Amino acid sequence: xxxxxxxxxxxxxxxxxxxxxxxxxxxxxxxxxxxxxxxxxxxxxxxxxxxxxxxxxxxxxxxxxxxxxxxxxxxxxxxxxxxxxxxxxxxxxxxxxxxxxxxxxxxxxxxxxxxxxxxxxxxxxxxxxxxxxxxxxxxxxxxxxxxxxxxxxxxxxxxxxxxxxxxxxxxxxxxxxxxxxxxxxxxxxxxxxxxxxxxxxxxxxxxxxxxxxxxxxxxxxxxxxxxxxxxxxxxxxxxxxxxxxxxxxxxxxxxxxxxxxxxxxxxxxxxxxxxxxxxxxxxxxxxxxxxxxxxxxxxxxxxxxxxxxxxxxxxxxxxxxxxxxxxxxxxxxxxxxxxxxxxxxxxxxxxxxxxxxxxxxxxxxxxxxxxxxxxxxxxxxxxxxxxxxxxxxxxxxxxxxxxxxxxxxxxxxxxxxxxxxxxxxxxxxxxxxxxxxxxxxxxxxxxx
Numbered sequence: 001x002x003x004x005x006x007x008x009x010x011x012x013x014x015x016x017x018x019x020x021x022x023x024x025x026x027x028x029x030x031x032x033x034x035x036x037x038x039x040x041x042x043x044x045x046x047x048x049x050x051x052x053x054x055x056x057x058x059x060x061x062x063x064x065x066x067x068x069x070x071x072x073x074x075x076x077x078x079x080x081x082x083x084x085x086x087x088x089x090x091x092x093x094x095x096x097x098x099x100x101x102x103x104x105x106x107x108x109x110x111x112x113x114x115x116x117x118x119x120x121x122x123x124x125x126x127x128x129x130x131x132x133x134x135x136x137x138x139x140x141x142x143x144x145x146x147x148x149x150x151x152x153x154x155x156x157x158x159x160x161x162x163x164x165x166x167x168x169x170x171x172x173x174x175x176x177x178x179x180x181x182x183x184x185x186x187x188x189x190x191x192x193x194x195x196x197x198x199x200x201x202x203x204x205x206x207x208x209x210x211x212x213x214x215x216x217x218x219x220x221x222x223x224x225x226x227x228x229x230x231x232x233x234x235x236x237x238x239x240x241x242x243x244x245x246x247x248x249x250x251x252x253x254x255x256x257x258x259x260x261x262x263x264x265x266x267x268x269x270x271x272x273x274x275x276x277x278x279x280x281x282x283x284x285x286x287x288x289x290x291x292x293x294x295x296x297x298x299x300x301x302x303x304x305x306x307x308x309x310x311x312x313x314x315x316x317x318x319x320x321x322x323x324x325x326x327x328x329x330x331x332x333x334x335x336x337x338x339x340x341x342x343x344x345x346x347x348x349x350x351x352x353x354x355x356x357x358x359x360x361x362x363x364x365x366x367x368x369x370x371x372x373x374x375x376x377x378x379x380x381x382x383x384x385x386x387x388x389x390x391x392x393x394x395x396x397x398x399x400x401x402x403x404x405x406x407x408x409x410x411x412x413x414x415x416x417x418x419x420x421x422x423x424x425x426x427x428x429x430x431x432x433x434x435x436x437x438x439x440x441x442x443x444x445x446x447x448x
Contacts, residue, residue, distance in 0.1 A: 356402020
């Protein structure tokens with residue numbers, strides 16, 4: 001262990017990382033340490049005694065601003081992740097003694113080449129190149145290590161903690177808006193970002209949205225003005241693509257999270273591991289931040305127009321989430337129902353309108369709301385507006401299934417007068433027989 005530490009430049013000496021010829025030896029030494037620590041409990045104990053976490057942080061500080069040593073950073077971070085995974089004590093040491101939160105956040109900033117335009121806003125180049133494979137791997141390892149460092153961070157106690165979490169959330173917003181070298185790497189990057197966002201105190205998640213800049217507003221207006229007046233379809237496409245704006249706020253990151261959630265639903269497997277983190281994140285964001293909730297409501301539960309199909313039938317996000325409300329996995333169906341319930345401001349009548357009573361019965365029973373009412377959290381009192389199509393169909397909507405049912409024909413309307421008279425006499429005779437049986441039963445009871 002001591003030999004490998006020395007070869008990996010993890011000793012107490014102040015050796016700088018100037019000799020490029022030594023880089024391969026450092027990388028291979030870190031790889032060996034990763035394997036040994038992962039497979040040997042004795043090595044894990046030695047890592048504590050040798051204060052390996054502090055040495056790894058020192059090495060990161062030596063190379064955090066260097067562009068050509070991503071492999072060293074990557075395996076340094078992987079070893080840091082393993083240590084914090086296998087020893088919970090190291091998480092506390094990293095968080096407080098070694099200042100791991102700002103250090104690892106700076107590693108992410110370096111990997112993403114972030115340029116700050118405001119305290120919690122970064123410049124996004126949508127036409128820029130994707131991350132390189134090395135930068136992506138380095139960022140993923142940093143995200144995993146940060147997850148372990150912040151896994152118990154549910155409350156913010158100090159202003160400095162709040163600031164650090166807001167900076168991290170802003171970096172994660174940037175992460176969601178960029179892409180990796182491949183689609184699979186992008187999904188892995190975003191998946192780890194979602195997991196880490198779940199550890200951020202919900203009060204700090206407001207930095208996921210930010211006011212639209214003058215340039216963004218002007219660009220949209222210019223694009224619309226440049227289109228000829230007869231190009232209605234093209235203008236509608238531009239407006240549709242601008243669904244990432246709401247109430248003057250840039251909702252790009254929330255839109256990415258929504259698309260990520262839908263992709264995970266479409267996979268149709270591993271819902272508990274792959275879907276519940278992003279659903280939980282969107283639920284908490286919606287509960288705490290009004291603009292996020294209203295934007296997601298518009299995207300997931302737009303005003304109802306066509307109610308001829310059941311809520312669970314179809315390919316919209318709403319249809320997919322309603323199907324999950326009756327999933328066999330209890331955790332999955334609970335969080336799916338909770339998400340829709342929060343979007344409806346925890347009002348039972350609003351939820352039933354979009355899901356039907358049958359799909360929502362499980363959630364309502366667990367909440368003690370089968371008779372109606374609303375949840376415990378407070379939301380703004382703005383009312384939902386129903387479309388004319390829904391208002392016209394509402395009297396014929398089956399409350400259990402949540403869809404429009406044509407009224408059943410009255411069989412008497414097609415009968416002749418003789419048939420009606422015959423059916424009436426038949427009913428009278430049946431009632432007479434029923435009454436006589438009841439009288440006989442009462443006599444037997446009295447005689448007994």
